[in-house]
Amino acid sequence: MARTISRRAVLAGAAAGVAGTAVGVGRGAPASAAEPAVTAVTGATVIDAVGGVRRDQNVLVRDGRILAAGHLHRVPVPSDARVVDGRGRFLIPGLADMHTHATEIEPTDPEMYVVNGVTTTRQMTANEAVRGWRREIEAGTRLGPRWTVGSDVIDGSPSLWEGLGVPHVAVADAAQARAAVRQQARAGAEFVKTYTRLSRESFHAVADEARRVGLPFLGHVPDFVPVTEASDAGLRSIEHLFEFWYDTSRDERRLRREIARIRIAGGDYAGWFTGLHPVEYAAARSYDPDRAARVFERLARNGTHVTPTLTVHWTCDVPQDVPHDDPRFRYVSEDTIGYWQWATETIYLAGRTPRESAERRELFELRLRLAGELAGAGVPLMTGTDLGTAYLLPGFSLHDELRLLVRAGLTPAQVLRAATLEPARHLGRHDQGAVLRGHVADLVLLDADPLRDIRNTTRIDSVLVRGHLIDARARRRMLAEIEDAARNRPATGALPTAAGCACHGGGARPV
Template identity: 30%
Template sequence: MKRSILLVLLAACSRNPHPASVPSGGGNVIAITHVNVIPMTSDTVLGDMTVIVRGERIEAIGRAGRTAVPAGARVIDGRGRYLIPGLVDAHIHLSNRADIDSVVAAVLLAKGVTTAIELGGMGLPGDSARLQLRTAINAGHRPGPTLYIARAQANDSTMTREGGMRRVEQDHAAGYDLMKVYNRLSVEGYRGITLRAHQLGMPVVGHVVRPAGLEATLGSGQRGIVHMEEFLYQYFGFRSSDTLTAQDAKLDTAVVSYFARITAEAGTYVTPTFVTYQAMIAHAEDLDRELARPEVRYIPATLYNAAWIREKNERSLMFAHPRRLHHLRAGLHYQRLLLQAMHREGVPLLVGTDAPVAGAVPGFSVHHELQNLVELGLSPYEALSAGTRNAAAYLRKDDFGTVEAGRRADLLLLSSNPLDDIRNTRAIAGVMARGRWFDEGALAALLARSAR
């Protein structure tokens, strides 16, 4: 599917919907006063606080009556509002086309996503546009989240151990942050990648490598499995698209606790991406209903016409058959059981959406996934941890994911308390990304420029 989408993208004309400048803040001082802070260092609310931001960093946090606001600082009144770390989408894809990717980045930011993990461009030749976008965002020339990027997935069934090591060295030298492994990667190539990545400090994430198997993948030091459905595909050979056999009969619930335990023991992070799997079901059930959702207007036109419309929507075309829909629903039920078992065992979870694949709208889907986690038994604080601090630990970074002095000034100002109701993450009153403040008007303008 991705290959056909990209051919359409290549043929489309370019456009640049966003201005080069964004709200300043890199060298300024901003004070958010009298605000309720949810620091995400613990399940607590610190009332009536002042947060001082200087440049890209949080400089100080203290009680409003005891914390001086620097002269000349821009003051943002936080009375009655709640300040949390900016959200993280731990699984997105960019197209490597500046016109498309700038829209995706702007919509992510407008919905409170200040960090995103990009797991391989969607197949277009070269990678320069993604890396250039990362640089432009960091410099304040484009609105968007801080990006951590993997090159195209390693999926070569003939790769040698030495070839795997070379691939890591090349990606590391080119400035990529992660290694992504995929289904058909050879065992020897996988060994070379995991060894050299460990030596260079690059996290290895991705699918379960089929030739290696689930247990070997978990034992390899692979940092993350980026879809919960991967447990079904490798271990059971489950295929929701198979209409000839009773696929759902393969899903043995007796091994749910085993999966959860060995994943917890390995310390492997899991990104469920339930919103993506749910979208396959929803698009197969009623595509017209799904395409009429208001947020779909923020999918860039080229991408929408290449993958979302009825004639090109492979999810609708493939899964509308009743038996296939039955298998999808059985697979989703099993994944929910897995999530609950993994949560009980303490498996570290992440919020990721696979956006902008069909059905997953950048930014909007993050809030849907947070709600999914709470509905499956996580507390709002635990769900927020999956969408903030856990991602920093996943990347072995200590400069984002919490509201603490010294952290990158990635902040989300909310009108209501998300610890009371996780849906309150959608009540966005402002976003700060790397110290740059976007009030409600600026966020509305980003969305307006991004709409089709």
């Protein structure tokens, strides 16, 4: 059973660590009456997916929104403004992680997101810890991203998550699927998440009932439903790159018959992951570019977003390549690192032969190519990491996703769009994702040009989240406090089985 950690332990006394802000990191204090009304980023190069590149810009922020943005000769700075020197620096919209499974196992998740410039997150499974964080953030007593929180996983019966501690609903038919959607709507879910073992009948019942109750539905394309059929049914976003291979294979009919013959027991995520590998690999090897072009055109026409989550495919396909001495791991507890090691050895590497390792390495390279082809065909992509899976970190791993998308063939400008504007559009937030007057002041000031090298998104000087400034000094202090919190958290030696990813499991959080 997972160890419970109180949110009250999060970065005690960190309110002083956010220079000039009204909100502290752990528990905040009310804004001072002397606090400047306007924060001004001056002389920066602004980059976004709406206006492109604009040099020598002043951006004024007041009350959590962008008051003005334009050339420094046309946007004067109030004499009493707090000034952030943007000369030689690059200002981009806040980044989005659109596939997370945060839990209270690591109670500093909200802070790790914002110090890394991630100001929007989409929680893929219902979670009381995240709902609590969101209440604190919206009340102004804590700094953190804007969280959209989904439903329990709606899976087929038997579910891959039976007995594993992951919030899920197993449905055996259309009636149960409809009832599950209604129950999740009553529970306050902002969207319905579909999962891997839903039957075709149940999937379409979820789609229809979600429309009836006014909730978007999104998630995994089930093993028994073609990607194009799911898109036509209104699936808002497709998570991961598992199911694309069958629609794009010249052997689709035969491979789908093989999938239908495979029986997976309840709670056997690892059995699903390993059991379907030969079929998935055969599908990827029989990829038909002409079929793929028709599939991608249909997704683009339907406006179906895709969240490739290349980071999680990397940790699952080639876990032997993941460095276990990454210095960023100092920001998480010993128990979390222990879980990562256990999950990697028990789920992804156990029994893996040299041949399978070679096949999975090839498969990962094919996934990279697939992501590039989706983007080239005009399918809107979004950035997401699948936080909760082994060796993925809040905020930090989002920058790894950006790097992998460039490796997949996207330009840095396309990647920034996938991390900013497309998530805002998907969420229906027309006042986010760009540096424009009236937009929410979620901004990241970089020391180097991300269009020249996407890795420059990690060279963060300052972050504004809801208009609150975390300057360079405050970021260093927050990171030190996060590190101290991780170091001082007593190790239990227990596996945090309720903390893993319900998407890519091992008795943890759903992918």
